[in-house]
Amino acid sequence: MHTWVEKKLQSLEQQKLRRKLDLPQGVDFTSNDTLSLKNEPSLLKAAHEAGQSFGVGSGGSRLLRGNHSVHAQVEETCATMMGLESTLLVTSGWHAVMAFTSAFVKKDDVVLSDALNHACLIDAIRSSGATKQIYEHLNLEDLKRQARKIRQWHEGRLWLYTESYFSMDADLAPLHDLLSLAEEFxxxxxVDHAHATGIFPESIFEHPRIMGHLIGGGKALGAAGAFLGLHRSSREWVINQGRAFVFTTGVSPLIAGALHGALNLLQEEPQRRHHVLDNAAYLRQQLGEQTHLQASGIGPIVPIVIGDTAETLRIASLCQEQGFDIRAIRPPTVPQKSSRLRVMCHANHQREDYDRLIQLLKDTRAQTITLPQNPAGKPRGLVVAGTDTDAGKTLVSALLQNAFAKQGIDSTYIKPVQTGDICDSQTVRQLSNADRIHPQSPLFHYELPASIDQAAEAEGRHLSLSEMLNRTSEVLHQTPAFPALELAGGVTVPLNDTEDQMDVLKGLKLPVVLCARSGLGTLNHTFLTVAMLRRYGIEVLALFMIGAPHTANKQTLRKRLKHLPIYELDNTNKLHAKDLQQWLETNSLQELFDELGLA
Known part of the structure; x- marks a missing residue:
């Protein structure tokens, strides 16, 4: 048996999915203590006073001498604050949903469950033996379709389990819309309010269709335990039939006292809630403006989806090394290919904390590999990129290879990712008749002529940013020749669900030679692409306009991109190596060579 366990643990390790217990260190961006109450002196005092009166432990289950007046006191306060008929204090959120479900949901029932519900809801439904139907996350149309279908064959009790504020995606359930469907069917x-408690008070309200509320005590309230919000008769039923309530030790008086102190503080200091919401809004804004990362949702939970598990762990580790306690959230906690950093905003965070974190995330995503340097101390090489697919990148790559050869410079052409059956490396070789040119085979090749993410997925594969950058770095360190890389498609073509070629450019930190079509539509695409590249500190060395000469477009581009060299390459007729060499006889790329330190 122990051998089997060891093998399973090794498998988790290989998948980067093995969890370990770590002690907290650094600035807390991980815990659920969003209102910064767990160390609040008034809560510690309330807990101490309750302990002095009733002891450390409750002494038994609530039905066997483990019930104390402090329990009734905090239950009454919670019910009054939340506008509920009554509440019942339970050991944890998990115990709360288990107790409710065992008391009310039977095997002949059907339960509709949101696809992203917390594990406690999933396990409670499973333990009931009821039929479970999962609907797409927050998709009212799918929910309505499934409810209608169920009502065609099931006349008995139909339940809907949902969180009000989802713990991994930070989005809110449309409770009033759900209640409209509840009336119809x-x-x-x-409703699980574990993460909404104290943050979104408007999500907790009485309604005849809501049979139970889970109110969290271990998150924003800074303590532990949970309350079930119930009608009085339902409360009595759970006390008698809720197995996770009946057969477990009552909540410690220390915790009950602390919760009472927390509820009182919520009323006395509403600014805590406003402060944490302001902090979260600031972080999301800065992520969008200063980094290439995006954070979805609202409120204190700020999920930053990275996608690749290894890359997520790497960034989390770097954050921890710099004094930020940020953890990686991995499958099965979240769906495959959606590993993320889950940043928890707190009321006691300062703006300086977020500014430092933003700078770290900005640097972390931008500087992921070290490249060989040229004599000027800059990364050696360049990238040929396009405003779109079929913008003439391979043609310009071949032109540059011929130009390097003419200058007596050993060079190599590298296509990191090739999709489709046409090999751009072979095309460059055919258009470059010189001994000094060394085109390399693509580092990653997918058969489907499509975007990188689609082509990889068609083969059941997944290309991550870290994998691509690490492989590219290896090749660049191995080649003595000057490298010119060519991207696949436009600069924002996806690598996978969460990363794209702009991330590649930020990681490489190489200057870019940009290619654009010469005709209609090029102005918008070119200005947007140049602006994006410059925003992320990527140097644009030159612009090639590919196609029939367009004087008006060239003039407009020159006016707006004043110091950027602009070249025209007419490919109206199919070009050969001799045509590129002839172009070089009548056009000078000396300015480009100077910028690259190759003069």
Whole structure:
């Protein structure tokens, strides 16, 4: 048996999915203590006073001498604050949903469950033996379709389990819309407010269709335990039939006292809630403006989806090394290919904390590999990129290879990713008749002529940013020749669900020679692409306009991109090596060579 366990643990390790217990260090961006209450003196005092009166432990289950007046006191306060008929204090959120479900949901029932519900809801439904139907996350149309289909064969009780504020995606359930569907299809709701408690008070309200609320005590309230918000008769039923309530030790008086102190503080200091929401909004804004990362959702949970598990772990580790306690969230906690950093904003965070974190994330995503340097101390090489696909990148790559050869410079052409059956490396070789030119085979090749993410997925594969950058770095360190890389498609073509070629450019930190079509539409595409590259500190060395000469477009580009060299390459007729060499006889790329330190 132990051998089997060891093998399973090794498998988790290989998949980067093995968890370990770590002690907290650094600035807390991980815990659920969003209102910064767990170390609040008034809560510590309330816990101490309760302990002095009732002891450390409750002494038994609530039905066997483990019930104390402090429990009733905090339950009454919670019910009054939340506008509920009554509440019941339970050991944890998990115990709360288990107790409710065992009391109310039977095997002949059907339960509709949001696809991203927390594990406690999933396990509670599973333990009931009821039929479970999963609907797409927050998709009201899918929910309605499934409810209608169920009502065609099931006349019994139909339940809907949902979180009000989802813990991994930070989005809100449309409770009023759900209640409208509940009226239409005779559905009863159980709503998990574990992460909404204290943050989104408007999500907790009485309604005949809501049979139970889970109110968290271990997150924003800074303590532990949970409350079930129930009608009085339902409360009595859970006390008698909720197995996770009946057969477990009652909540410690210390915790009950601390929760009472937390509820009182929520009323006395509403600014805590406003402060944490302001902090979260600031972080999301700065992520969007200063980095290439995006954070979805609202509120104190800020999920930054990276995608690749190894890359997510790497960034989390760097954050921890720099004094930020940020953890990687991996499958099965979140779906495959959606590993993320889950940043938790707190009321006691300062703006300086977020500014430092933003700078770290900006640097972390931009500087992922070290490249060989040229004599001027800059990364050696360049990237040929396009404003779109079929913008003439391979033609310009071949032209540059011929130009390097003419200058007596050993060079190599590298296509990191090739999709489709046409090999651009072979095309460059055919258009470059010189001994000094050394085109290399693509580093990654997918058969489908499509975007990188689609082509990889068609073969059941996944290309991550870290994998691509690491492989490219290896090749660049191995070649003594001057490298010119060519991207596949436009600069924002996706590598996978969360990373694209702009991330590649930020990681390489190489200057770019940009290619654009000469005709209609080029102005918008070119200005947007140049602006994006410059925004992320990527140097644009030159612009090649590919196609029939367009004087007006060239003049407009020159006016707006004043110091950028602009060249024209007419490919109206098919070009050969001799045509490129002839172009070089009548056009000078000396300015480009000077910028590259190759003069």
């Amino acid at each position: 005779d559905i009863h709701l159980f």
